[in-house]
Amino acid sequence: MRVEQTNDNTRELSWLAHLLVGTVFGVIVTKAEVISWFRIQEMFRFQSFHMYGVIGSAVAVGALSLIIIKRSGMRSMRGQEISIPAKDFGTGFRVAVGGTMFGLGWGLAGACPGPIFALIGNGVTVMAVVLASALLGTWAYGNLRERIPH
Amino acid sequence: MIESLSQPWPWYVAGPLTGLMIPLLLLIDNRPFGISTSYQHICAALVPGRSSYFAYDWKKTGKWNLGLALGTLLGGFVAGSLLTNPDPIAISEATRTDLAALGLTDFSGLVPAEVFAWSGFSSLTGLVMMIGGGFLIGFGARYAGGCTSGHAIFGLSDLQFPSLIAVLGFFAGGLISTHFLLPLIF
Numbered sequence: 001m002r003v004e005q006t007n008d009n010t011r012e013l014s015w016l017a018h019l020l021v022g023t024v025f026g027v028i029v030t031k032a033e034v035i036s037w038f039r040i041q042e043m044f045r046f047q048s049f050h051m052y053g054v055i056g057s058a059v060a061v062g063a064l065s066l067i068i069i070k071r072s073g074m075r076s077m078r079g080q081e082i083s084i085p086a087k088d089f090g091t092g093f094r095v096a097v098g099g100t101m102f103g104l105g106w107g108l109a110g111a112c113p114g115p116i117f118a119l120i121g122n123g124v125t126v127m128a129v130v131l132a133s134a135l136l137g138t139w140a141y142g143n144l145r146e147r148i149p150h
Numbered sequence: 151m152i153e154s155l156s157q158p159w160p161w162y163v164a165g166p167l168t169g170l171m172i173p174l175l176l177l178i179d180n181r182p183f184g185i186s187t188s189y190q191h192i193c194a195a196l197v198p199g200r201s202s203y204f205a206y207d208w209k210k211t212g213k214w215n216l217g218l219a220l221g222t223l224l225g226g227f228v229a230g231s232l233l234t235n236p237d238p239i240a241i242s243e244a245t246r247t248d249l250a251a252l253g254l255t256d257f258s259g260l261v262p263a264e265v266f267a268w269s270g271f272s273s274l275t276g277l278v279m280m281i282g283g284g285f286l287i288g289f290g291a292r293y294a295g296g297c298t299s300g301h302a303i304f305g306l307s308d309l310q311f312p313s314l315i316a317v318l319g320f321f322a323g324g325l326i327s328t329h330f331l332l333p334l335i336f
Contacts, residue, residue, distance in 0.1 A: 015214060018175075021174055023224045028164055029226075030233075035260060037260070038245065038257065038260075042241050044329075051161075057161060061165070061170060062173075076176065078179060084182065095295065095316040096319050098292070098294030098316070099318065100320075101290030102287060103326070104283075104324070107332075112298040113189065130284035134284040134288030
């Protein structure tokens with residue numbers, strides 16, 4: 001009984017910790033303006049370095065962090081061994097076609113999943129409808145998944 | 151302090167901070183950075199239906215990710231209300247010219263108010279961009295197994311080949327929308 005309770009408490013704490021990390025992320029994407037439809041247009045028109053700089057330097061720092069974490073054998077605060085899940089490639093179809101579909105949506109709506117949440121927080125309330133439509137898309141994928149090639 | 155934080159953050163500040171999300175999430179609770187999984191969890195919680203894709207204990211699997219997503223919304227609120235930047239987004243003159251040629255005149259907000267407004271649903275442009283765009287984002291992200299955060303930032307940081315193909319797809323799609331679809335619907 002006691003063990004279960006501790007697990008529950010850790011789960012509560014973990015939820016709150018992630019709420020906090022998300023809040024920081026929401027501030028970053030807002031202040032970097034990557035949630036702006038205008039910035040996304042600028043990127044897809046190759047008219048500014050801004051978006052490339054944000055994504056590129058994020059990947060550089062992320063890659064360096066992963067090298068350090070893997071080499072040092074660091075563990076998480078809860079003592080877990082760090083595991084990095086491998087993305088599924090399938091036949092390549094799912095990433096190529098799914099990726100292109102996602103890109104079509106990104107180019108139209110000018111926001112990807114994180115920024116959609118951040119925009120709602122910024123008071124662009126109509127993005128709640130974009131979110132609802134994205135959830136509908138997710139639901140459609142979940143129901144068609146077994147009938148489409150991956 | 152607040153004043154300088156309220157200015158737009160340059161890429162060399164915002165990018166590295168975004169990259170730090172990766173070690174932060176791994177070191178807190180061994181979680182992979184990614185936002186679009188939250189869509190799956192929300193569906194599993196609200197409308198699971200009969201699909202095995204939504205038949206799991208979303209509270210157990212997804213609570214952390216839903217916290218991250220809700221936090222992102224809160225962060226948007228915090229930045230939008232406490233660190234407000236009153237100036238329009240300083241996009242390049244070339245982009246402004248291109249978008250003006252499409253017929254956009256209002257560059258004051260984060261998004262073009264002429265399309266992304268409740269009245270926007272009465273036009274084909276608004277419907278395609280908001281409803282069509284949203285649907286493709288949700289369907290595509292889960293089909294590809296990740297979005298900008300999961301594939302472009304986390305996957306590329308780990309030099310994963312599937313993520314490279316996905317990101318090339320993101321870009322191909324974005325270019326088609328920008329250079330082919332937008333001129334059609336405006």
